[in-house]
Structures are given as C-alpha cells and as structure tokens.
Amino acid sequence: MKxxxxxxxxxxxxxxxxxxxxxxxxxxxAIDILLISPKGLTQVAAxxxxxxxxxxxxxxxxxxxxxxxxxxxxxxxxxxHLARRLPELTGALxxxxxxxxxxxVLLSSAVQPGLRLAGQDQQLTHLAADFVxxxxxxxxxxxxxxxxxxxxxxxxxxxxxLLLLVVGFATNAVLDWAFLYTPLSGWFPSPVVAVATAxxxxxxxxxxxxxxxxxxRMRARGERFTxxxxxxxxxxxxxxxxxxxxVGVRHFNDYAGTITVTMLLGTLGVQVLAAxxxxxxxxxxxxxxxxxxxxxxxxxxxxxLGKTGPDLPATARTLPSTAxxxxxxxxxxxxxxxxxxxxxxxxxxxxxxxxxxxxxxxxSLLLAFLLTVPAYLLENxxxxxxxxxxxxxxxxxxxxxxxxxxxxxxxxxxxxxxxxPFLVVASGVLPSAVLAAAFHRSLRKDHWTRSEVGRDTGVGxxx
Numbered sequence: 474m475k476x477x478x479x480x481x482x483x484x485x486x487x488x489x490x491x492x493x494x495x496x497x498x499x500x501x502x503a504i505d506i507l508l509i510s511p512k513g514l515t516q517v518a519a520x521x522x523x524x525x526x527x528x529x530x531x532x533x534x535x536x537x538x539x540x541x542x543x544x545x546x547x548x549x550x551x552x553x554h555l556a557r558r559l560p561e562l563t564g565a566l567x568x569x570x571x572x573x574x575x576x577x578v579l580l581s582s583a584v585q586p587g588l589r590l591a592g593q594d595q596q597l598t599h600l601a602a603d604f605v606x607x608x609x610x611x612x613x614x615x616x617x618x619x620x621x622x623x624x625x626x627x628x629x630x631x632x633x634x635l636l637l638l639v640v641g642f643a644t645n646a647v648l649d650w651a652f653l654y655t656p657l658s659g660w661f662p663s664p665v666v667a668v669a670t671a672x673x674x675x676x677x678x679x680x681x682x683x684x685x686x687x688x689x690r691m692r693a694r695g696e697r698f699t700x701x702x703x704x705x706x707x708x709x710x711x712x713x714x715x716x717x718x719x720v721g722v723r724h725f726n727d728y729a730g731t732i733t734v735t736m737l738l739g740t741l742g743v744q745v746l747a748a749x750x751x752x753x754x755x756x757x758x759x760x761x762x763x764x765x766x767x768x769x770x771x772x773x774x775x776x777x778l779g780k781t782g783p784d785l786p787a788t789a790r791t792l793p794s795t796a797x798x799x800x801x802x803x804x805x806x807x808x809x810x811x812x813x814x815x816x817x818x819x820x821x822x823x824x825x826x827x828x829x830x831x832x833x834x835x836x837s838l839l840l841a842f843l844l845t846v847p848a849y850l851l852e853n854x855x856x857x858x859x860x861x862x863x864x865x866x867x868x869x870x871x872x873x874x875x876x877x878x879x880x881x882x883x884x885x886x887x888x889x890x891x892x893x894p895f896l897v898v899a900s901g902v903l904p905s906a907v908l909a910a911a912f913h914r915s916l917r918k919d920h921w922t923r924s925e926v927g928r929d930t931g932v933g934x935x936x
Contacts, residue, residue, distance in 0.1 A: 476629035477551050477776040479795065484769050484802045490631040492765035497638045499758075501645055501675075505668045508649040512664040519597055519665045522588075523604025525732070530580060530609060532728045534573040535616045537721030537865065540771075541713045542566045543623040544861045547772050550627055551779025556696045564706035565713050566620055572714075574613040581609035600665045607669035611676065618676045621683035625690075627772055633686050637679050645675035712863075719865020723856070723872040730876040734884040734901075738894055744831050745894050751825045752838035752898070755814065759843075762810040763850050766803035771857040773799060778861060793921045800854055811846045814839070834894070841898035848905035855912035862920050871911050875904040 476483060502524055509516050542562055549558035585602035589595070608615075618641075625634040648671035651657050653664055661667040691698075735753070739746040777795045814821065822835045859868055880901065887897035 477773075477780070479773050479777065479798065481802065484773060484799070487626070487631055487772065488765045488769040488802075488806070490626070490635050491768045492761050494635050494638055495761040495765060497635070497642050499761075500642050501672065504642070504646045505649060505672065508646070508653060509664050509668050512653065515596060515600065516664045519600035520604060520668055522597065523601040523608070523665065523669070526584060526601065526605050527608045529725060529728050529732075530577060530605070531612070531615060532724040533721050534577055534580075534612060535619065535721070536724045537717035537719065538566070538569045538573055538616055538713070539619045539623060540720045540860050541717040541863065541865070542569075542620050543627065544771065544775050544863070545713075546624060547627050547775025547861070548779035551776030554779075555628070556698055559691075559696075560698050560701040561705050561709045564701055565709035566616075568706070568710040569713055569717060570613050570616045573616060577609040577612035581606045600663060603663060604665045604669045607666055607673065611673040614673060614676045614680060618680035618683065621680055621687060624687055625683055627775075628687070628690055630686065630690055634683070637683055637686070640682070641675045641679040644678050645671055648674050716863040716865035719867070719869035720860055722869035723865075726869070726872040726876040730880045730904075733881050734897065737881075737884050737888045738897055741888060741892070741894060744834065747826075747830050748835040748838055749894065749898075751822060751830070751835050752842060754825055755818075755821050755839055756842040759810055759814050760849075763803065763807045763846070763853065766807060767850075767853045767857045770796075770799040770803060770854055771861060774858050775861045793917075796854075796858055796916070796921075800851075803850060803854060807846065807850050811843050815843055837895050838898050841895050842901075844899050845902040845905060848902045848909055851909035852905040852912065855909055855916060858916060859912055862916075864915065864919075867912075867915060871908055875908050879907065880904040 505520055505524070506517060509520055542565075545558065545562055546555075549555045549562070581602075584605045585598055588598040588601060622634045622637065625631065625637070649668055652661060652667035652671050658664075658667060661670065735746075735749060738749045774792075774795060777792065781791055818836045818839050819832070822832050822839065826832055826835060856868060880903075883900040883903065884897045887893050887900055
C-alpha cells in the first residue's frame with residue numbers, strides 16, 4: 474500500500490489535504506453567522522456563544538474517542554491487519570459513541586443554569602442553551618462523521634474526504650438558508666435552533682456518504698470482515714476508554730486555557746480585547762499549517778508503528794528516526810508560513826481590523842503569537858506521537874498542570890502586575906516548551922528504548 478510509505482510526496486499531499494480540510498471546517502461556523510446575521514444581533518451572539526460552548530464539549534467528549542480510534546486504525550493499516558482489526562475497532566467505537574452521547578445530553582442540561590450564574594442576559598442564555606442542546610443531542614453524529622472521515626484519509630482516500638467536507642459545507646449553507654428563509658423556518662422555535670439543526674443534518678449526510686465510499690474501498694481491496702466476538706469488542710472498548718478521556722481532557726485544557734487568557738486580557742480594555750481578537754483570528758488561520766502537519770505525523774507514525782511490530786529489534790532505532798523525519802517535514806512549511814505572516818502582518822491586520830482599532834498593538838500581539846511557533850510545533854508533534862502510543866493519562870495530566878499552574882498564572886501576572894498584553898501572549902512559549910520537553914522525555918524513556926510495543930496500541934505497549 475503505497476499511501477502508507479513515508480515520503481515527501483505522500484506527506485506533502487496528506488498535509489495539504491488536511492490544511493484545506495481545516496479551512497473548509499472553519500467555514501461551517503462562518504456560514505452560520507453570515508446567514509443568521511439578518512435575524513438580529515441577539516441571534517448572532519447566541520450562535521457564537523453556543524458554538525464556543527459546543528466546541529468545549531466536543532473537545533472533551535469527541536476528540537479523544539476519534540483520535541484513539543484513528544490511531545489504532547492507522548496502526549492496523551500499516552501492519553496490514555485492517556481486516557482483522559476493523560470490526561473490533563468499529564464495535565468499540567460505537568460503544569464509546571453511545572457513552573459520549575449520553576454524557577453530552579447530561580452536560581447540556583447544565584448549560585442554562587451555568588450561564589445564568591455567569592450573569593449572562595436571560596434571552597441570550599435561553600437561546601445559547603437551545604443551540605447546545607440540539608448539538609449535544611447529535612454528538613454521536615459528530616463522532617461518527619469525524620471517525621469516518623479519518624478512516625477515509627488513513628485508508629488512502631484523503632481527497633474523497635476533502636470532497637465530502639466541501640459537499641457537507643455546501644449542504645450546511647443550503648440547509649441554513651432553507652431553515653431560516655423559507656416556510657421550513659416554521660418548524661423551529663428560533664433561528665438559533667434552525668442553524669444548529671442544519672449543522673446536524675450536514676454532518677449526518679457526510680457520515681452516510683463517507684460510510685458508502687469507505688465500504689466500496691474495502692470491497693475493491695478484497696478485504697473480508699468477520700463478525701467479532703462480543704468479549705473482544707468489550708475488551709477493545711475498555712482499552713480505548715482508558716485512553717480516550719485523557720486525549721479529550723488534553724484538548725479541553727488547551728481550549729480552557731485559551732479562553733481564560735483571552736478573558737484576562739479583556740480586563741485591560743476594549744482596545745486590547747479588539748487587538749487580541751484580531752491577532753487570535755489571524756493566528757488561528759496560520760495554525761492550520763502546523764495542525765495539518767502534525768496530523769500527518771499522527772497518521773504516518775501510526776503506519777510506521779504498525780509496520781515495525783513487536784518482534785523487530787530495530788524498533789528503538791526506527792521510531793525515533795521516523796519522528797525526526799516527520800518533524801523536519803513539519804518544520805519547513807510551518808517556518809515558511811510563519812515568515813509569510815510576519816512579513817504581511819500590516820496588511821493582514823488592516824484586513825481584519827475594525828475602524829479605530831490600534832493596529833500597532835494588534836501587530837505586536839500577532840508577533841508575540843509567532844514567537845511561540847517553535848515550542849508550539851514541538852509540543853503538538855510529540856503530543857500526537859504520544860496519542861498514537863495511547864498515553865492519554867500523561868497527556869491529560871501534563872496539559873492540566875501546565876495550563877492551570879503555569880499558563881494561566883503567567884497570564885495573570887502579565888495582566889495584573891506587568892500590564893503587558895505582549896508579554897501575556899508571548900508567555901505561552903513557556904508552557905509549550907515544558908510540555909514539549911516532558912513529552913519528548915517520555916517517548917525516549919518509554920517507547921524509543923525497547924523493542925516491545927503494548928496491547929493498547931494493538932501492537933504492544935510499554936511495561
């Protein structure tokens with residue numbers, strides 16, 4: 474299978490597809506805001522707030538499940554054991570999907586009381602809670618369509634995955650329009666609920682088409698699947714359940730840290746908050762480049778781990794070498810992207826800034842973000858590799874410590890003691906560097922000095 478071979482061409486093609494996928498994904502939220510904006514500021518604010526809350530819930534409940542499933546699928550593809558492993562992994566995924574769906578519904582019931590305690594406007598609270606409830610009831614669809622899209626990319630159908638996402642984006646836009654501006658709008662109690670339902674419908678459509686394409690691909694490859702034993706599925710589900718929450722908590726910690734730091738900076742005034750908002754928007758768009766690259770690291774390292782197997786004495790040499798190659802592949806486009814953003818910063822800031830905004834402050838904050846790029850890349854590179862090795866507990870613990878004991882306190886000092894937005898943003902380099910060092914040390918100690926890999930990866934795990 475040529476798509477599992479690590480080469481510049483394969484890696485570049487994969488990362489480029491993931492980059493384009495990320496840009497299209499950003500469009501889902503943007504089109505919701507664009508089409509609901511004529512309905513009034515309250516509706517727009519409710520969708521924005523609800524989307525932020527739903528993103529946190531998705532990070533906590535969905536990403537860990539999808540990443541755990543995907544890493545094991547990549548290992549199985551790399552080892553050539555997909556036909557044997559896929560039924561077990563699929564059964565375990567469905568079990569965790571049901572658990573995540575139940576937790577999402579439970580958590581959504583606390584949204585409205587929580588927003589009231591936070592002092593939010595009563596009407597806004599009600600609408601945002603409705604948005605989160607609708608999206609939480611479709612958490613299973615979110616996990617399913619994300620897992621199927623990952624499966625397509627892992628099994629050599631990355632371009633189909635991108636095409637499906639484009640179709641889903643177009644469907645989301647059409648459903649938004651139909652549910653907001655045609656007689657179908659009468660089906661929904663508010664425009665906010667209509668928009669949330671449109672997103673659910675587009676995700677379901679992507680999942681259905683992705684499943685059909687994936688099954689056709691498996692038949693074309695001559696894969697034959699057998700129904701797994703119940704005990705095997707249960708064991709797989711338990712194994713995945715030990716790792717998935719840790720990966721999810723890591724992403725949630727990153728999300729919570731970002732939101733908290735932004736809120737702290739907001740206490741410095743409207744000009745600072747506006748500058749942070751624009752700088753963060755540009756930074757988020759740039760981050761699609763390193764994020765696409767580390768997605769390639771995740772998949773190709775999984776392939777290599779599957780190819781290596783537990784009995785080859787070269788494991789301790791092969792895996793670090795693969796990791797170094799992947800880091801080089803990721804560093805070049807990331808560096809080019811960072812330099813490009815730095816050189817075009819004045820133009821980018823003017824493009825996104827509002828009238829009267831302090832453009833000099835905005836450019837300085839964008840520069841502060843760019844100073845964190847090397848540490849950011851290393852943290853995410855080694856973090857993705859640890860995800861493949863199913864080290865969810867380590868990822869959760871390390872990210873919690875650096876977020877709540879380092880990143881947030883440093884931001885508080887920068888705001889309340891130093892009164893420097895630049896230092897607040899630039900201080901993000903320290904927690905990222907600490908995480909990168911901790912992750913690298915763990916990999917060297919637990920995974921790159923011995924030939925055995927463990928049961929939780931499907932190829933073996935360190936003792």
